[in-house]
Amino acid sequence: FVVACVAYQHDHVYGTAYFRGAPPTTVAYFSARTLVAAVAIALLAALALHHRPTVERLAAATRETTARRAVAIAVAALVTLAYLLSAFNTEGTIGAAHLVVFDHIGYWSEEAFAILGGHAPLVDFHAQYGQLWGYLAAGGMTLLGTSLGVYVGIMLAGTAGAMAAVYATLRRVAGSSLPALALFLPFVATSFFVKAGPLDNRYSPAGLFSVFPIRYAGPYVLLWLVVRRIERKPAPAPVLLFSIAGLVLINNPEFGLPALGATLAALIWTESSRSLVSLARLAGSALAGLAVATVVVSALTLAVAGSLPHFELLLTYLRIYGTEGFGALPMPALGLHLVVYATFAAAIVVATVRSATRERDLVLTGALAWIGIFGLGIGAYFAGRSHPDVLIDLFSAWSLALVLLAVAVVRAILRRPSRRPSAADLLVLAGVGVAACSLAQLPTPWSQVERLGKPQPREARVAAVTTDVVRELTRPGEPVALLIKHGHQSAYEVGIVNVTPYVNIGSMLTSEQWAETAAALRRAGGRQMFIPSTVLFREQIAWLEQAGFEPVETNDLLGIVVFVAR
Numbered sequence: 001f002v003v004a005c006v007a008y009q010h011d012h013v014y015g016t017a018y019f020r021g022a023p024p025t026t027v028a029y030f031s032a033r034t035l036v037a038a039v040a041i042a043l044l045a046a047l048a049l050h051h052r053p054t055v056e057r058l059a060a061a062t063r064e065t066t067a068r069r070a071v072a073i074a075v076a077a078l079v080t081l082a083y084l085l086s087a088f089n090t091e092g093t094i095g096a097a098h099l100v101v102f103d104h105i106g107y108w109s110e111e112a113f114a115i116l117g118g119h120a121p122l123v124d125f126h127a128q129y130g131q132l133w134g135y136l137a138a139g140g141m142t143l144l145g146t147s148l149g150v151y152v153g154i155m156l157a158g159t160a161g162a163m164a165a166v167y168a169t170l171r172r173v174a175g176s177s178l179p180a181l182a183l184f185l186p187f188v189a190t191s192f193f194v195k196a197g198p199l200d201n202r203y204s205p206a207g208l209f210s211v212f213p214i215r216y217a218g219p220y221v222l223l224w225l226v227v228r229r230i231e232r233k234p235a236p237a238p239v240l241l242f243s244i245a246g247l248v249l250i251n252n253p254e255f256g257l258p259a260l261g262a263t264l265a266a267l268i269w270t271e272s273s274r275s276l277v278s279l280a281r282l283a284g285s286a287l288a289g290l291a292v293a294t295v296v297v298s299a300l301t302l303a304v305a306g307s308l309p310h311f312e313l314l315l316t317y318l319r320i321y322g323t324e325g326f327g328a329l330p331m332p333a334l335g336l337h338l339v340v341y342a343t344f345a346a347a348i349v350v351a352t353v354r355s356a357t358r359e360r361d362l363v364l365t366g367a368l369a370w371i372g373i374f375g376l377g378i379g380a381y382f383a384g385r386s387h388p389d390v391l392i393d394l395f396s397a398w399s400l401a402l403v404l405l406a407v408a409v410v411r412a413i414l415r416r417p418s419r420r421p422s423a424a425d426l427l428v429l430a431g432v433g434v435a436a437c438s439l440a441q442l443p444t445p446w447s448q449v450e451r452l453g454k455p456q457p458r459e460a461r462v463a464a465v466t467t468d469v470v471r472e473l474t475r476p477g478e479p480v481a482l483l484i485k486h487g488h489q490s491a492y493e494v495g496i497v498n499v500t501p502y503v504n505i506g507s508m509l510t511s512e513q514w515a516e517t518a519a520a521l522r523r524a525g526g527r528q529m530f531i532p533s534t535v536l537f538r539e540q541i542a543w544l545e546q547a548g549f550e551p552v553e554t555n556d557l558l559g560i561v562v563f564v565a566r
Contacts (some may be wrong), residue, residue, distance in 0.1 A: 042426050072180065077165050080160060084206060085443065095462060120307070122250075129214045151491035155212075193395050219262075243296070261373050262372075269355045337401060343405070351368035364400075504532075533559050
């Protein structure tokens with residue numbers, strides 16, 4: 001099955017619907033050399049596990065000591081830092097970043113700038129990615145400065161925290177620091193798998209803030225808290241744990257709901273009695289935790305905007321992209337995505353068997369149950385838009401499932417008198433080998449220092465030019481609707497009010513969204529609407545004319561048209 005899926009992945013042709021403007025192409029994530037190396041790694045690992053003296057020497061060499069723990073933590077931190085450095089940008093370097101990163105940075109940063117400009121997610125602003133991460137970024141920018149570099153630094157700090165949580169989880173699963181490091185390095189390398197571009201100026205999930213940290217950071221911290229609780233049983237009712245799960249859910253339902261379900265499953269799978277009373281107590285804790293999360297978010301929006309949250313806004317983009325199918329792409333019949341899904345299913349099966357047979361290592365059982373449920377849940381992210389680049393966004397959870405399964409495989413092999421691996425054991429070890437080969441993509445620090453040492457002059461920076469144009473065409477304090485990129489940032493810097501309840505025109509995909517924006521402009525007493533001409537369709541122009549707007553000015557420098565209400 002795996003061989004068929006991988007072979008098909010190498011031959012499947014993606015049409016122009018997947019890569020606009022490009023000829024039909026194939027996408028093979030792993031080369032033949034990588035696959036051969038992965039098989040070799042699996043065979044060498046199996047040979048080492050079969051040789052008792054080798055196992056004993058490895059056990060002695062990896063036994064936990066203070067020095068080894070410090071070395072493992074230092075190596076994990078340095079490798080993570082190297083990947084995150086490749087995602088760092090400032091106002092001066094973002095223009096030279098990979099085109100996709102440059103094109104999307106405004107979608108993520110604008111969620112924070114909208115808050116700085118007076119908006120509040122779940123009240124009068126539709127955050128497309130994270131309902132709560134914008135508050136964290138805006139709070140940090142208020143203290144440290146409102147530059148792009150500060151924003152990026154805050155987001156990368158969140159990603160670093162997520163990686164630290166995973167390392168701490170693996171240390172509890174593996175039992176000591178050096179084996180945890182051996183599991184962590186393939187995980188972090190595959191989490192930040194390169195999607196496109198050269199290695200020194202890449203497009204990867206490390207710089208895709210809608211993935212890291214907005215979607216993944218909360219769930220990974222939640223996993224760490226789950227294994228801590230399992231390790232420390234007996235423990236009090238997990239109301240606080242489910243409160244955090246509720247915040248993760250509210251921040252981003254796409255990944256938050258699977259994380260909540262995974263947390264509940266991990267606790268059920270590791271519950272000693274699983275009686276109706278204990279399950280009812282667990283369900284009560286979950287409901288109480290969700291209630292606490294609701295109260296916390298309500299208090300936040302009351303303090304920021306003087307209003308309770310409108311939780312129906314959580315469904316805005318789930319409806320557009322899910323129910324209404326905007327941007328949906330068909331899933332190939334075969335391919336690597338089925339291997340990814342099968343890995344998550346395997347984690348659930350192994351966790352279930354371990355739970356049914358009362359395996360003593362509850363931490364591993366709970367972690368496997370968690371990653372299996374979470375992985376299949378977030379699999380909907382690719383099922384809806386089956387673009388080959390989107391599958392890479394699942395690689396982080398996939399690689400985590402692989403390394404956790406590898407722990408179960410190694411322990412199972414060592415328990416057998418013959419110490420011979422099965423075909424399934426070798427397959428898991430080969431999967432970890434594939435993940436380990438991703439370390440070849442490790443960015444070199446000197447290439448990143450060189451990249452960051454070449455900032456663009458201010459007159460070449462799109463955000464700065466946008467701010468200057470907006471300043472010329474508006475009056476201080478004027479309410480306007482800026483549907484352009486970096487609109488909320490420009491409004492904040494110029495001192496005007498951007499009433500647009502969305503990031504920009506790229507997030508306004510339905511006529512209802514345009515009507516909502518026009519109504520917000522009229523309520524605020526504004527008349528001007530700034531729209532990029534390069535993505536303005538005939539249907540949108542007709543809608544604007546029918547709504548009472550007419551074009552009065554064009555700025556060729558930015559490619560924008562100013563529409564004014566009649």
